[in-house]
Amino acid sequence: MSETNYRLVNVSGAAPVPITHWAPVLVPRAAIEAEIQRLADEPAPHDGRRAAAIVHPECADGTQGFAPGVDVTIEVLRPGEQTRPMLRNSNQIHFGVRGSGEILVGNETLASGQWDVASIPSMQPYSFRNTGKELWVRLVYSNAPLLRKLGVHWSDYAQAGWDAKAVASTAGVNVNINRANAPDIQISPEGARLRGYEFLTDIEVVENRPLVWPWKAAAPLLSRERGDGLRNIILLYNPATERRNGTTHSFFATLFSIPEGVPPRPVTRGHKHSSVAINYHFAGRGKSVVDDETIHWEAGDLLLSGPAWSEHAHYYDGHGAHVLTIQDHPLHIGMESLIWQERMDGPILNLGSEAGQKGYVGPRQAG
Secondary structure, eight states: OOSSSSOOOOOOOOOOOOOOOOOOEOOOOOHHHHHHHHHHOOOOOOOOOOEEOOOOTTTOOOOSSSSSEEEEEEEETTTTOOOEEEEESSSEEEEEEEEEEEEEETTEEEETTTTTTTETTTTTOOEEEEESSSOOEEEEEESSHHHHHTOOOOOOOOTTTGOOOTTTTTOOSOSSSGGSOOOOOEEEOOHHHHHHHHHHHHHHHOOOOOOOEEEEHHHGOOOOSOOOOOSSSEEEEEEGGGGGGOOOSOOOOEEEEOOOOOOOOOOOOBBESSSHHHHHHHHEEEEEEEEEEEEEEETTTEEEOTTOOOOOEEEEEEEEEEEEEEEEEEEEHTTTOEEESSSSOOOOEEBBBBBBOOOTTTSSOOO
């Protein structure tokens, strides 16, 4: 190994570097539908997984992201087909665009259909089976690009017996050497502690199950008629994510609904957050304004609608709309990097580490 394969860079007195973000990108319904048909028409791959990654034009590092750290993949299964079971250390959100089927995770089977949202935990063996009579089409979101950037995205095909594995089960090595008999000593009144190495290798387990949020269960909470007092937006919450309020440990998914007849609101200033936002519009039409760029969208369009720390806002044309939004919000809470500016003349808040945004009227009409 050469001793000159590193650099020393003088950053003394370096000025703060502004955040730069990728441009917003719209993937129209026609392009998505054409790719679905292409995937459906091709012979089944050896593992049964017909898939196409939607890659942002600024993604030049081979991570295949639609946003930095986030990929979006179109996956298609013909009736009767099943994918070869896999394991991967990235977590996933699946959104049913068309058709229905079964998600097999270890020894569990979950039904999923159109407009349902499902989560697949990391390192659980999983497979998909189309049990319907039409194509089963899903949009899949994962944190694989971030793990590829870190050089640690691991995936492999599951071994025989995968379908007997209980979710969150562990083999264990030596039950007598664990954190229960390791040192854990407070050394300062402020709370600093010293702990044994066992705490790093024998971490307390928070069970993370594969989950499905059926559209038929979420829809009754969302506004359907003007003035009905129901919610415009609802979080699909996975209890395993605890205070990070995620659908997976990396992402939250929200469902948004605005009923027909709500008049369009005037264009005003937007808001910013360090989490990236990706919208899939599965009903309606409208526009988004991202850093003064106006982007018109309609049902079936996918939009990188809130590149990290871009000013953005969304508007609807009075015909109603349904939107699935994916953000890497929980990841940023875990990294203590979730900054949020709700008003462009207001404060920048570090959500999760200080008092959060109060008086946010978007989700509801009354307290």
